Amino acid sequence: MDYLIMPFSVDDIWWLETFIDDWFFVIALALFVVELLRYAFKKQITKNLLGDSITNFVTLGLFMLLVSFVALAYIAVFFFVYDNFKLVELPPTLWTIGCCIVLADLAYYWEHRFLHKNGFAWATHTVHHSSPHFNISVAYRHGPLDWLFPLFFYLPLALLGFHPFIILLAEVIVQVYQTLLHTETVKKLPRPIEAIFNTPSHHRVHHARNTQYLDKNYAGIFIIWDRLFGTFAKEEEKVKYGVYPQLNSVNPIKVFFSGYIKLAQQMGVISKWSNKFRLLYKPPIWAWQQTQRKRHKATENTKQ
């Protein structure tokens, strides 16, 4: 048990965080090659799949470019809160890191749920969901503001006394775990694992556009959050990936900004300012319902 309370230096934690971040990308690329070979073997490789995969990595590049401008400020906010407002100071031990991962995973669940339930946040997250395919490269398909929203959900951890580097490490571990879930190669894992952990099967459901799967399985590492909070759905019917309406583009720039362009277009169409504002905070389904209502009204008027 001693190893659980053996202190790390914060430098060690920072090193571990960057090590995982850098090397996992290499591992993910290797796994992606394996997936491509599988698709080739099953004769499922298409031009669209290849184009979509390249687009995914280009959006990652664009995202990283934006992150390079804000990364220091992002970390500084954590340090500011930690240095000035922390309630206690938790030692940098494995015990602390373990607790932080659990809490970071819970924070991820709520952040993810928020991304699906808020129009402005969905406009960035929709990019990730807009691929009609499902493989490791989709995990790297990012929207322009994907870096912003985690801040608000992970920041309370600094207040609770977790060192910012421990929070960043936990954040990276949750992300890395999530990345591995983006695959069709793994079908179902043993039942105890499927019961506790998020798995490729659970995450395929999350990426589905089938009605019964919409807004389900937000979890990062532990699927128990979805089971507890009533947002769980089991993979039964074959999953159809993507968003409504389908984006049908492999142009990386168009894909990267698709969410906010669509949001701006929706705002442009709506005449009432209060409704324009509602588009920013209401769930994306609200915009769709408005469009449907408008269409319905127009049809009624034509009939008359």
Add this chain to the structure above:
Amino acid sequence: MKLAGSILLSSAIVFTVWGVALLQPTPARAITAPAPPTTSAQSKPIANNVAVVSPEKTNRHTVKQFDELVIEGNTATLATSQVEQLWRELSNNKRLNQKLLRNPTTIYVYYRDFSANYDSATVTVGYATTDLSHTKAATTIASAKYGNLLKKKKYTPSQLSKAWQEIDYRRNLEHVIEIHYLSENSEVLATEVLVNYKEQ
């Protein structure tokens, strides 16, 4: 579950996990290392300040034979006001802490090679090598007669700081040893401060 219920349950989970994080048995050698003695340069008289301590006062310290002891820890030559930094380094010294056979019962702070005005010294903060599975780069505290500046007792940081003013800086100060005695939970139970001078 409704959104409000989910948020409430999440709050309960957060406080439970946070509680688990708070309840961890804190290692002696880590974050709860005893508060470093407040040996600020300001609180210490400089060498030329002969008026501070009278010879009589110094002489009242009982003399104690200190047997040779080997310690291993973090060493640096620094301002005595910055010894806190060495405590932090000891807390974060993973390689050393992994060698601990048990929770240490004592932590030694060994000052030597003082600068001319006693502002800085070479300082080692560490454990007796008997507490370690193996040693490397150890520091030997030579056997000598030491004046007992502070008897083994629980002191406040200001009392510890004051003890440094009891040192007779007119004599050639050679070594100061602070011995911090720890409980099972790594809290400081008592501290002892020993001092010896170069015989002229």
